[in-house]
């Protein structure tokens with residue numbers, strides 16, 4: 001089977017890997033789609049995402065959906081051919097974070113397509129993937145695999161919105177209108193937020209955020225969000241830049257809250273520390289998600305339509321072109337790799 005591999009030397013190749021087999025309690029999935037994430041793009045361009053550096057060949061990808069191709073012994077509740085979204089995390093279940101119901105903070109967590117550990121955790125941009133059966137989440141009837149491909153990024157956005165607290169009627173700023181920022185806009189709207197202001201450097205991304213529910217659009221290179229009238233109660237920083245975070249620090253009202261969900265550049269980030277102090281800003285990190293995955297699938301099957309964010313599809317063999325396309329924020333948003341798409345799914349492209 002084919003897999004999209006980033007080598008430590010820097011090359012991105014699509015090469016043969018052994019066909020996986022399902023052990024007891026596992027399932028093999030024919031992957032239909034894999035979404036290219038900002039972290040995949042960081043691995044592609046820099047060989048590192050945040051603090052995680054590629055030191056050996058890594059199959060990229062953690063936003064994957066597909067159909068059950070084989071069931072290991074002892075697997076119940078799943079059927080051959082069933083459409084599923086793959087939960088990308090496997091946690092230890094024993095550490096303090098796991099025991100306290102915060103498994104997404106498990107330091108032993110093994111996340112698909114991640115260089116956090118060595119040996120690296122091989123990812124899902126493959127024709128087939130084997131995972132523990134409980135990580136295969138069945139899709140509701142009628143939900144397309146293409147739509148479900150947004151389950152992982154939507155879970156990240158949904159977790160960030162939950163970290164923002166009660167948003168009912170509140171004015172919200174979202175800096176960065178990539179897929180995570182735009183999905184956060186949609187999740188915040190669904191959670192009852194009042195006015196939602198979104199900032200980005202490209203009109204293309206802002207247009208998508210508007211389709212996902214943003215009320216006020218700000219070109220971050222032309223004006224500051226805090227120049228806009230009205231109090232900003234909460235900010236979600238989804239650009240992963242110091243400039244974005246400092247915009248949030250300037251923009252939120254005294255006592256306001258900031259949720260940092262964008263992955264910042266490796267190392268130290270210079271921030272407006274004294275404004276953090278004298279406005280008593282609550283600055284919260286937001287890292288991945290865990291139990292939100294099932295909720296995210298249900299919301300994507302009903303209230304939230306992510307289709308505007310899916311800008312391109314490429315076959316797995318064209319992965320390099322897909323990665324280059326996804327890197328151009330003036331025209332791309334979520335780019336999907338296509339492995340074994342459903343006939344019905346590919347007709348709506």
Ligand SMILES: [Zn+2]
Nearest residue numbers: 037063152153
């Ligand atoms: Zn992702």
Ligand SMILES: [Zn+2]
Nearest residue numbers: 092095098106
């Ligand atoms: Zn743990």
